[in-house]
Amino acid sequence: MNGNGVLAQTLRWLNDPLNWQGPHGVPALTVEHLGMSAAAVLIAAVVALPLGVWLGHRPRGGGLTVVASNTSRALPTLALLFIFATTGLGFGNRPTVLAAALFAMPPILSHAFTGVREVDPAARDAAGGMGMSAARVLGTVELPLALPLIGAGLRTAAVQVVATVPLAALVGGGGLGTIIVTGFATQRYGQVVAGGILVAALCLAVEAVLAFGQRVLTPRPMRAVAVGR
Amino acid sequence: MGAPNPWFSWAYVQANRDDITTALTQHVLLTVEAVAIAALVALPLALVAFRHPRLSGLVIGTSGVLYTVPSLALFAVLYPVLRDRRTTVLVGLVVYALLVLVRNVLVGLRGVDPAVTDAARGLGQSPGRILFTVQLPNALPSVVVGLRLATVSTVALVTIGVVVGYGGLGQLMYRGFTSLYRAEIVTATVLTLAVALVADVLLWLAGRLATPWARGRR
Numbered sequence: 001m002n003g004n005g006v007l008a009q010t011l012r013w014l015n016d017p018l019n020w021q022g023p024h025g026v027p028a029l030t031v032e033h034l035g036m037s038a039a040a041v042l043i044a045a046v047v048a049l050p051l052g053v054w055l056g057h058r059p060r061g062g063g064l065t066v067v068a069s070n071t072s073r074a075l076p077t078l079a080l081l082f083i084f085a086t087t088g089l090g091f092g093n094r095p096t097v098l099a100a101a102l103f104a105m106p107p108i109l110s111h112a113f114t115g116v117r118e119v120d121p122a123a124r125d126a127a128g129g130m131g132m133s134a135a136r137v138l139g140t141v142e143l144p145l146a147l148p149l150i151g152a153g154l155r156t157a158a159v160q161v162v163a164t165v166p167l168a169a170l171v172g173g174g175g176l177g178t179i180i181v182t183g184f185a186t187q188r189y190g191q192v193v194a195g196g197i198l199v200a201a202l203c204l205a206v207e208a209v210l211a212f213g214q215r216v217l218t219p220r221p222m223r224a225v226a227v228g229r
Numbered sequence: 230m231g232a233p234n235p236w237f238s239w240a241y242v243q244a245n246r247d248d249i250t251t252a253l254t255q256h257v258l259l260t261v262e263a264v265a266i267a268a269l270v271a272l273p274l275a276l277v278a279f280r281h282p283r284l285s286g287l288v289i290g291t292s293g294v295l296y297t298v299p300s301l302a303l304f305a306v307l308y309p310v311l312r313d314r315r316t317t318v319l320v321g322l323v324v325y326a327l328l329v330l331v332r333n334v335l336v337g338l339r340g341v342d343p344a345v346t347d348a349a350r351g352l353g354q355s356p357g358r359i360l361f362t363v364q365l366p367n368a369l370p371s372v373v374v375g376l377r378l379a380t381v382s383t384v385a386l387v388t389i390g391v392v393v394g395y396g397g398l399g400q401l402m403y404r405g406f407t408s409l410y411r412a413e414i415v416t417a418t419v420l421t422l423a424v425a426l427v428a429d430v431l432l433w434l435a436g437r438l439a440t441p442w443a444r445g446r447r
Binding site for chain 2: 006073074075076077078079082083085086159162163164166167170171177180181183184189190192193195196197199200203204207
């Protein structure tokens with residue numbers, strides 16, 4: 001056991017200015033990491049948000065949504081990445097962004113679905129009674145009331161994506177995961193630990209920023225609802 | 230690439246039966262062991278948090294923070310310290326399963342109808358007795374949900390163990406990836422999904438058997 005040795009190596013790696021500059025330095029990798037994550041969340045949101053809202057808006061059906069989103073937990077991200085690599089999608093960042101986007105869809109979808117579906121029927125009825133069309137009910141009543149849950153879904157998805165993107169390094173991609181994977185490959189365990197700490201710190205930071213942003217963006221009367229994730 | 234690269238090949242499965250069995254056994258054992266250890270630790274932890282509401286904020290908060298840490302990062306930090314591939318993966322899996330379980334046990338305990346607890350207290354039951362004969366049985370459905378969730382995500386998580394070279398079926402996926410052989414990746418993936426599905430159904434059945442009173446409700 002030389003845990004102390006590893007700790008010293010970790011600190012040395014983190015304190016080495018060479019690791020913090022250039023195209024493979026920590027800042028550059030972080031920017032790449034966040035860029036890939038943003039792209040993945042965007043793709044997932046574009047597909048899953050309208051679908052979830054629509055499924056929730058319809059009076060019936062949609063039970064399958066929740067089942068499908070639960071089952072998707074069992075599919076290993078790694079499997080999808082490796083399968084992508086053997087197809088035309090190839091290696092690196094693009095397939096990783098796609099895989100991360102695919103895994104970000106279930107939380108966005110199920111949260112949007114639940115948010116719209118669980119809107120108080122009385123509010124929906126009142127809007128209908130005032131002569132609003134279905135589309136107006138959706139836009140002015142259901143969506144605003146579902147917003148806290150939709151936000152929670154996006155937040156869950158974003159944090160999950162930031163945590164998934166490191167796997168890109170296993171298929172020749174970039175981002176902060178490269179520090180870990182290169183460290184394992186060269187048996188520099190101080191670097192491995194340093195990479196692990198950086199990835200974990202980034203995830204926690206993203207989670208904190210999004211939680212704060214969600215709080216600020218939620219209108220005060222609705223804050224109590226927004227606690228659930 | 231001139232050589233055929235099928236999505237599935239029976240010949241591959243037969244030729245690699247031993248490797249597949251080894252990986253599958255490794256995968257299942259890791260999952261069972263991780264969830265069992267996590268359950269053993271999670272129950273007392275959740276009980277303590279339930280009894281002392283002040284601690285529950287701490288437990289939930291810490292587990293939330295830990296859950297945000299990606300598995301790759303956790304394995305990366307654990308391996309250099311533990312220096313054992315199997316232990317690293319096992320400890321990582323236990324941590325994640327633990328977080329899911331503690332949360333669900335707490336949710337279950339908190340969701341018990343206060344009227345039922347009051348009735349038990351009115352009958353003169355001690356707090357300990359209420360816990361074991363009223364609260365825990367009533368929390369059981371939620372515990373089962375937690376167990377299913379933890380098991381299914383553990384099955385998927387085992388594959389990340391490839392970073393330290395002990396990833397069960399993930400190991401086969403990785404081998405298939407390095408040789409760009411689709412059938413191997415797909416076989417391992419389908420087996421992983423099958424393990425998750427079987428485990429989920431088994432736990433669901435066990436849950437139904439353990440809570441006969443809850444059957445009529447749904």
